[in-house]
Amino acid sequence: MIWTFILGVVAGWAAPAAEDRLRPLVAEHLPGGPIEAAEMRAISLAACLVLAAIVAALTGWAHALPLALGAALGVLGPRLQDKVRGMRVPDYDS
Numbered sequence: 001m002i003w004t005f006i007l008g009v010v011a012g013w014a015a016p017a018a019e020d021r022l023r024p025l026v027a028e029h030l031p032g033g034p035i036e037a038a039e040m041r042a043i044s045l046a047a048c049l050v051l052a053a054i055v056a057a058l059t060g061w062a063h064a065l066p067l068a069l070g071a072a073l074g075v076l077g078p079r080l081q082d083k084v085r086g087m088r089v090p091d092y093d094s
Contacts, residue, residue, distance in 0.1 A: 001061070001063050001066045002066070003056075003059070003061045004056050004061045004062070004063045004066040004067050004070070005066035005067070005069060005070040006070060007052040007055060007056055007061070007067060007070065008049075008052060008066060008067040008068060008069060008070020008071040008072075008073070008074060009070040009071070009073050009074040009077070010052065010070075010074065011045075011048040011049050011051065011052035011067075011070070011071050011074060012045065012048070012049075012070065012071035012072065012073065012074020012075040012076075012077070013074040013075075013077065013078075014048050014074075015041070015044045015045040015047075015048045015071075015074070015075060016041075016044070018044040018047060018048055019040050019041060019044040022040070022043060022044050022047060023035070023040055026040070026043055045071065045075065048071075049067070049068075049071055052067060052071070053067060
């Protein structure tokens with residue numbers, strides 16, 4: 001199960017990088033005008049999660065809950081890390 005969690009973290013972490021590569025492909029095949037940023041983030045996260053789920057299924061590590069929790073941590077991890085760093089740095093201006 002830990003490997004599935006790690007796959008989820010990697011999928012969530014890779015989703016922002018996949019946005020730029022998926023945007024032209026999605027814009028080419030989906031009619032209806034430009035794609036909003038939130039939609040593109042959701043599409044790229046879903047694509048990364050599908051790839052991680054395929055890898056998990058092929059290796060026999062297929063567990064949905066650790067994959068989803070890992071993806072949430074992968075997506076929110078950089079923001080949480082910035083928040084913790086911001087709490088450590090003293091604000092001398094106030």
